[in-house]
Amino acid sequence: MKKMISILLTFLLLAGLGACAFADETPKETGAILDGRWLNADIQGNVTEETPAELKDDFGLFVNKDWILQAQIPAGESKTGSMEDVQRTMMDRQIALMKDDSLTGHDAELVHKLYALTSDWDYRDAQGVEPAMPTIEAIQGIDSLESVTGYLCDRNNLMRFYPLTMAVSADLINPDIYITQIGTPSLMLQDSAEYTERTQAGELYYTLYEQLGTYMLTRLHYSEDEAKQVIENAFAFDALLAAHIKPTATHYQADYFTSLLNYYSPEELTALAGDFPILDMLQAFGLKVGERFLVTEPDFIAALPELYTEENVVLMRDWMALKAAYSMGTNLDRETFKQVEAISNAVMGITGETSEDDNALQIVLGLLPVPMDNLYVQAYCTEQQRQDMLDIIADVVAYYRKMLESVDWLSDATREKAVEKLDNLRVRAVYPDELGDWSDLDFAGIETGGSLLAASAAVQAYVIAIQSDKIDTTVDKDKWDQLIMRTAMVNAFYNPQDNSINILAGILNGEVYNEDMSYEQKLGGIGTVIGHEISHAFDTNGSQFDKDGALSNWWTDEDYAAFQERAAKLAAWYDGFIPWEGAAYSGQQVQTEAIADMGGMKCLLAIAAQQADFDYDAFFRQFATVWRMQALPAYLVTLVAQDTHPMRYMRVNATLAQFDDFIDFYGIQPGDGMYVAPEDRVAVW
Ligand SMILES: [Zn+2]
Incomplete structure (x- = not known):
């Protein structure tokens, strides 16, 4: 199984569907966790003008309160936040490409043909069901x-x-x-x-x-x-x-x-x-x-x-x-589409409808990921962007190496293997050198009596045939598979099976990265994302794969036991979090992502420590800004059940509270909500 570990959850099954029939009774508006210190600020309506938001007690809320009070979840959506804003930018660009009749070539022809099948409601209504x-x-x-x-x-x-x-x-x-x-x-x-x-x-x-x-x-x-x-x-x-x-x-x-x-x-x-x-x-x-x-x-x-x-x-x-x-x-036809959307929205508590363009884009991206991605790369990706990312990645890798070298609980034998794994890390940044080739794919369009269902079946058969050809052949690890990783996805991955980090063009926007940001803001945004991804090479899953991506144990027994003990302590800490009254939280489920959040932050703080006059305030604020969110209750129910990432307010507070750099910079004291005593800290690395 191709287990990709990602920083974001983009594939949540119900994303886009619409608060549940019982949205009124769950989750409750009490998000107290950690002895009641932190409020679940991710739930829409949980934060009001009166909610206290002291820096020393709840850093995430302190930074994001003004934004939360004015945040509006867009029509037809279940959430909003910095990542969602980046997603919006990417969708608008791709919608423009999908509708741009001036584009030529086979990829554009496929996209235009499918877009017509999707957007011509008269044609769809004539077909009915x-x-x-x-x-x-x-x-x-x-x-x-x-x-x-x-x-x-x-x-x-x-x-x-x-x-x-x-x-x-x-x-x-x-x-x-x-x-x-x-x-x-x-x-x-x-x-x-x-x-x-x-x-x-x-x-x-x-x-x-x-x-x-x-x-x-x-x-x-x-x-x-x-x-x-x-x-x-x-x-x-x-x-x-x-x-x-x-x-x-x-x-x-x-x-x-x-x-x-x-x-x-x-x-x-x-x-x-x-x-x-x-x-x-x-x-x-x-x-x-x-x-x-x-x-x-x-x-x-x-x-x-x-x-x-x-x-x-x-x-x-x-x-x-x-x-x-x-x-x-x-x-199928418009009546069916509208009813299905209304039912999903009622169940998930979503108000309003998604736009026709958004709906069409979902279908086109779902069926033609590679042709759409080729159009995106040609229109938006530059060599300069890639070079900027490669520079930051090289910096992060260099400091990660120092960090591994200084970890006091690893034996030299295991440390050597860990460093070797880091030195063999494969990097894919921003966009592929070689675009995917779907030139053999075709399906019937409007002119020849096609339908969305028939197009969908044609694409599925095409993709399965490509997969079948691969059986028993050699994996080309230099290849960037846009079927799995579209360049335009708002995401970043570590793939343990080829020991690679993959930073996609889609995430390089808005609060995560933009050219106008200060150096500290860039580190607090994309820098922590890169640190997080590299940390996945050394989380509970990644640590089971070696420098070549094989499932193989490179640890001494003693070191692995020490690692497991640290990971279990971290999981137990998250087990105690209560996202809302009556909801259990699984530390084991979010363990790998929490390890990566903390490992990434430690590495970035090591980089910060080397800089003269580093603006820590800008760095920490940017990190908190990236993870701000307001979401509907039913969406969060599905998230807590399935997402391997900690909830976003936890990603900010639970991570920062682990580090002296944060605690000392702001003068946080025992008794403050953001204070965790050194002996209670759970960062694995
Ligand atoms: Zn991750």
């Missing part, structure tokens, strides 16, 4: 196990939902080779633990599926009673799957990566799957049969024969029907 009906009717025709298999193995069916995932990525042990990974299917409630004990987040996902599912199914000609039955059956089958899938919490355990190392030959995989026709499914999906498979949860694959039975045919049929109906809501 017809593009969906062949899929729905084919699923309705399923009446035996043989017909389930027939449906899933027929590549003429535009949408096929398999009870497992199949993907191609670099191998964990040997990251130079591409391998096929067989994983567990995504669940409607996101986490198998939700099927035994439903949390707030699970309720939210259930409500979304139930309400959107009911609307979409009836729109696709099911009666109300039939729709109700389909949803019940679909969740029943999802629960059968969930019973054999490990809860998400296990992904945060120290042995998670080693638990994935289950290799099978095609013959062994066939034997493991029993009566479930796994290789037929794989080939119907579009992947060739490679030499070996990495099976993330063999117990799940071994259980498939008892789930894939004649007895469960009706449940499977309705599981596919609900998934199909749910996923088609934004690709």
